[in-house]
Amino acid sequence: MEIAVIGGGSIGLLFSYYLGRKNRVTVYTRTEGQSEAIRANGIHLLKKGCDFRAGVNAAPLEKWTGREELTILAVKQYQLQSVLNSVAERMPGDASLMFLQNGMGHVKWLSELPVKNIYIGSVEHGAMAIGDHSVSHNGIGVTRVAVYKGEAGPIKHFTEMELVDFPVEMADDFRSVLIGKLVVNAVINPLTAAFQVRNGELLDNPFFYEIFKDLFSEVAMALRLEDKEKHFANIVSVCRKTSANSSSMLKDIEAGRQTEIDGILGYILEEAEGQNIDTPIIRTYFRHIKGKEFQRGASI
Numbered sequence: 669m670e671i672a673v674i675g676g677g678s679i680g681l682l683f684s685y686y687l688g689r690k691n692r693v694t695v696y697t698r699t700e701g702q703s704e705a706i707r708a709n710g711i712h713l714l715k716k717g718c719d720f721r722a723g724v725n726a727a728p729l730e731k732w733t734g735r736e737e738l739t740i741l742a743v744k745q746y747q748l749q750s751v752l753n754s755v756a757e758r759m760p761g762d763a764s765l766m767f768l769q770n771g772m773g774h775v776k777w778l779s780e781l782p783v784k785n786i787y788i789g790s791v792e793h794g795a796m797a798i799g800d801h802s803v804s805h806n807g808i809g810v811t812r813v814a815v816y817k818g819e820a821g822p823i824k825h826f827t828e829m830e831l832v833d834f835p836v837e838m839a840d841d842f843r844s845v846l847i848g849k850l851v852v853n854a855v856i857n858p859l860t861a862a863f864q865v866r867n868g869e870l871l872d873n874p875f876f877y878e879i880f881k882d883l884f885s886e887v888a889m890a891l892r893l894e895d896k897e898k899h900f901a902n903i904v905s906v907c908r909k910t911s912a913n914s915s916s917m918l919k920d921i922e923a924g925r926q927t928e929i930d931g932i933l934g935y936i937l938e939e940a941e942g943q944n945i946d947t948p949i950i951r952t953y954f955r956h957i958k959g960k961e962f963q964r965g966a967s968i
């Protein structure tokens with residue numbers, strides 16, 4: 669299968685490495701320099717002390733034409749609009765796009781995209797890009813994919829690939845895929861970024877764990893979660909599996925970049941306000957992260 673991956677960051681390189689083992693993958697990067705490095709070296713995956721390599725193609729985003737059978741968008745949520753704007757004129761009507769972003773903020777834009785197939789994916793791996801063409805696979809998790817619009821055909825292949833350490837599951841309902849992941853990110857990401865700890869420490873430090881539970885209770889109330897125990901067990905399991913990982917929000921804060929807080933706690937705050945539910949813990953951590961972005965001069 670021919671697959672395009674837009675964005676050569678942590679998740680873009682991780683997906684390109686695994687998919688590149690059984691497919692023809694092209695990574696579309698922001699710079700020609702990164703494309704050259706990927707073409708010359710392939711993608712190196714660092715896992716459990718070993719260094720694995722997969723050969724893939726790469727080109728700057730200006731070269732994307734949408735001719736691949738599937739295009740995976742692996743940029744941050746706040747980078748999506750500008751990527752979509754820059755490829756809008758080249759977007760073939762029969763394109764198949766898969767969105768892997770955390771949070772829910774981008775979902776409202778998808779219905780307006782004039783393409784045949786749109787898929788939503790939620791990623792529970794922990795990954796960190798190291799330089800232009802290497803990525804460290806810090807936590808192995810499941811990728812869940814669901815149809816947002818169109819046919820399931822182009823992503824069926826995904827679930828059938830059976831790549832070691834890269835499990836993919838097909839889900840029926842994209843909303844439950846996104847909500848499941850939103851709940852995970854709403855608890856793990858802001859707390860790890862606020863306390864500046866790796867994911868596992870939220871469970872191992874009994875004081876942080878109390879806050880973890882309190883924040884989850886408010887998130888569950890604001891989103892009116894039906895199966896609270898199942899969601900809670902899932903957050904704990906993701907936290908455990910990615911215990912050595914620094915969450916993407918912590919990495920953003922450390923690098924002085926904008927975070928995805930608006931599409932995560934910002935979205936949940938709006939949901940709560942719409943129902944007149946007071947959520948002081950969510951509000952506090954939302955402001956805490958916005959304050960950190962402000963302090964470090966990230967664009968807000």
Ligand SMILES: NC(=O)C1=CN([C@@H]2O[C@H](COP(=O)(O)OP(=O)(O)OC[C@H]3O[C@@H](n4cnc5c(N)ncnc54)[C@H](OP(=O)(O)O)[C@@H]3O)[C@@H](O)[C@H]2O)C=CC1
Binds near residue numbers: 677679743795796916
């Ligand atoms: N990292 C993780 O462990 C996890 C991440 N996620 C989610 O996956 C998504 C991607 O995150 P992640 O990979 O960590 O983010 P990164 O910041 O590591 O990667 C984003 C990549 O997109 C590239 N990019 C941005 N704008 C453009 C553009 N206009 N043209 C081409 N490339 C562009 C960036 O390039 P440049 O650096 O040159 O700007 C960067 O390489 C996020 O929504 C995140 O929440 C989900 C689960 C785990």
Ligand SMILES: CC(C)(CO)C(=O)C(=O)O
Binds near residue numbers: 791793852856916
């Ligand atoms: C799964 C988890 C929590 C891994 O760190 C993540 O999605 C993130 O960091 O954004």
